[in-house]
Amino acid sequence: MPTNLPQMRQTLPATALVVTLFVTAAAVTQEHVTHPFDHWQDKPGFVLTQQDDIAFLSDLDAQRVTLAIHEISTTRARINQLIDQLGLNDIATPPNTLHVIGFRHVNDLRKAANLIQTRSSALGLYHRPSGVVLYLSPPITEQFREQMYNIGATLLRHETTHQILDQRCQRIARRMPVWLAEGLACYFESNKSVNNARADDIAPTLAAGNFVKTIHDLWSPDAPANLTAEQYAIAWATTNHALHNAPEKLGRYLRALHERPPADFRKHFEETVMTIDESLAHTILTDIRRLACDPPKGE
């Protein structure tokens, strides 16, 4: 599921930048799997930090390494909690070591992506054959200190979600439709109760009334592997709604995926979790608009 990415922009405001930088898991089927760690652990400047079952290889400064490990650890705890909440513990594999490489320079990330034959435009990716996450933690300038940190952290949380779900619920992760895999990654990429960056991306859909059509397009067997910002946003909004309003049903749906993939994902999802029609789309969009304008206190 590689995702194309626009060129990295230098001086955009945070929101615009965040909106364009998300990347998907990039799975490449290869007979011979190149493990990115093998290539990067001896590079000058790259240091391996091992802590809390996380192997973090990077050329980042110590403070950012600490923050990154904290983000991975927190994301893992949230996903473990979800697996528990969805009643999937008995079919989940115990957590194991997570392998992540953080890059300070985009050219190094691109080189690493090329080595594993992944689209070189990605700024963050989960390489399924090796189980490794690669992401850019961009240079922090004084002017954009917070924004630059947030971009790296968001990429890290997004890709780590793919990694953790693949590690703990491999069959489910590999069988779920792309919109749900991305919806979950977009859900966990934010550490707020509402992913405001994704909520902002719903605007064109609101204007065009395209919610149902877009999600149904994503459901088709020839759904694009590279999602647009709008498609990510709608995948997120739908997943967010299912997680909050139908967690038991979603748990049963995922369990069924574990047993065997359905012939028709759309039919199976709509039969077991919820029907995505105009009225549900209206409810979801109304909720998103309200939450995005009025985030809960304490967030």
Ligand SMILES: [Zn+2]
């Ligand atoms: Zn993704």
